[in-house]
Each structure stands twice: as structure tokens, then as C-alpha cells.
Amino acid sequence: REAQLWLGNAYRYGVGAKQDDVQAAQWYQKASDQQYALAQYMLGRCYEEGRGVPKDIKRAVTLYGKAAGQDCQRAQLRLGQCLAAGRGAEKNPAAAAIWFKMAANRDHPPAQNQLGYCCYKGEGVERDYTQAAAWFRRAADQGYAPAQCNLGACYKNGTGVPQDTAQAVKWYSLAAEQGDVDAQNNLGVCYESGAGVPKDTAQAVVWYRKAAEQGLARA
16 A cells, blocks of 8 residues: 555656646545545545646545544644634634644644644634744744744744844744744845844845735735
8 A cells, every 4th residue: 555655646746656636636636545544544635736637625525524533634634724724524723723733733833833823813722822823933933834933923023932123023023934924924024123133124125026026915
């Protein structure tokens, strides 16, 4: 079944084989039929995106649920995202947060960042800025750019952590160097206003341009 999964990946991504979504889905199905969690997750992505199979978000959520129940962190994250948005299942922020936390506790950075967002917004859990910043930090320390950007925003605004614009610039910079568009824009704001760094409009333009070229309207 592992070989079936990897063959599916080869067809999905066109690595070592001609890219073929139908073949990818067929191989994922074979491995999924053997209760292989990662294959169930990948087959779910096929159904969610309509790649190689008819688009069917409800079928995707069912597959994510099967994989999530086998402790597949990627499936737990995606199931949580579907439940949070009400995609393919009834909207349930509390259940979404539970799945995010399961993956986050296993050091899955995207889930940690997502759980931080839940804590920040009070969606599915009680609003807690300190917890939000703590989850952002756990993901940021693993190099996850969106969490680095979010942690930078916490420091910029003094939300859940003491306000520290120099720390904000540090985290924005780490994320911006990885291409995170929001961090690039935020870093531009810091340079334009002289927050946490000496005021430097030329550097501000550099970062605004990087974000603008990725299509961020406000940049």
C-alpha cells in the first residue's frame, strides 16, 4: 500500500512519470481501500479539488475523517479547516478546534498556527491572546512562515505578548524572506514608519514591491 501511495504521488506531481490525475486517484484509491491514512488524505484532496475524480467535497470530508481518526496530522488539519468553514459538513468551529489541537499537540506547524488563529479570534475556543501567541510561537520556531508573520503582528500590537517592535521586525523578516506576502507588506510598513528599525523608505519600497508582485492589493 505504501508503494501504491508513492505511485499515486508520482502521477499527481509528475515526478518519474507523466503527470496524470486519473492514475493518481486510482492508486490512492487502492491504498485507501487498505485503510492507509495518508492515501485516504490524498484521495480526499483529489475529491476536494476535482483532480482525477468528480469534485465531491462531502466525499473528501469523509476521507479526511477516516485519516484523521488514524492520527494523520495533515488530515486532522484539513478536516478542521472544512469544519471551520462549513465546507462539505455542517459548520462546527468547536469540533474544528479539537482537530487542530490534536495535530498541534503533535508539533504540526500549520495546525499550531491555525489553533493560534482560533484562540486569537475566539472561534471554537475561548478567546485567549496569550495562548494564541504561544501557538504562533511554537509554529514560528519550526520555521513556519505564516506563524512567524502572525507572531510578528502580536509583538507589533502587544497582543498576547509585551509590545516589542524590534521583535516584530525580527519575525516579519524571517517570514518575508520565505516569501510570505503579508509579512513582506508588514515589514514595508515597519520601514516606512520606522517601527522597530530605522526609518528607510527605500527599504519599504523594496518590501512593498515584493508583496505587490505577488498580487497583494494593499501593497
